[in-house]
Amino acid sequence: DRNRYGLSHFHVRIDWPIADAAEDLARHLRYISKDIHERGDKYAEDIQKKFFEYYCLPVMIGGRRTAAIVAAQYLKRLPCISTVYAGSSESRTLIRISERGVSKAVLMRFSEKELEQTGRENGLTLRAVKRNYVVENNGSGKDCLCIFQATYDYTVHSRPPEDGKLREIKPDLSWQSVGGQHILPLPGVYRYPPLPFNVIYS
Structure with missing residues (x-):
């Protein structure tokens, strides 16, 4: 019997x-004046790595x-x-990129206790939280599935310099916080605001 293969997924990255x-981003941020290779191949590689970091993605995916x-x-x-x-x-994320920056939304499990405390801190009952924020709940006392969103801010290193002068990339400095x-x-719910809930420590 011959081996049979099926191609179901593939990844493409065009350099x-x-x-x-x-290069366009580095020019805007004044890390180069014109060409991505003007300071050598290593510098060009650092620029490309920082490009991915600027948009909160793993390097070179x-x-x-x-x-x-x-x-x-x-x-x-x-314009x-x-x-x-x-x-x-x-x-397992939905990424949004706009003029305000980058955000990532993901489905995340929360305990009833966590939701009850978060609701109390925001003047909401557990019932109101479940009705307006919970995507799925398998019953009383069980974990609840909610939409969690993290938004990211640019640091001074990922903004154009105030003096407009050329500068040098320092790979160890973070571009996002x-x-x-x-x-x-839930989608379609407009009366209730997003509820602050810290799970990422940076």
């Missing part, structure tokens, strides 16, 4: 658009998330407001 988008950040960088060239969404089955962490209300 040229990534380098072009990274492929697939839809990379396509999304390249698209987001290209859209910055246009309009744009938002790019990318879903990832690998990381956690700005906000919230449990989101």
Whole structure:
């Protein structure tokens, strides 16, 4: 019996658009004046790594998330407001990239005790929290599935310098920090705000 193979998933990473988008970002942030290779190959590699960090992604991944950040960088060239969404089955997240920055939403389990305490801190009963924030609940006392969102802020190193002068990339300095962490209300619920809930420590 012959072996049979089926191609179900594949990852593609095309280097040229990534380098072009990274070069565009580095010029904007004044880490280069013109060309990504003007300070050598090692510096160009650092720029590309920082490009991924700028959009809160692991270095040099492929697939839809990379396509999304390249698209987001290209859209910055246009005189309009744009938002790019990318879903990832690998990381199980929905990424949103806009002029306000990057956010990631994920389905996360919370205990009833955690939700009750969070609700109390925000003037809500457990019943109101369950009705307006819980995607799935398997019964009283069981964990609840909610939409958790983390938003990220740019640091001084990932913003254009105030004096407009050229500067040098320092790979060890962080370009992102956690700005906000919230449990989101269900889609279609507008009366209730996102609830602060810290699970990421940075």
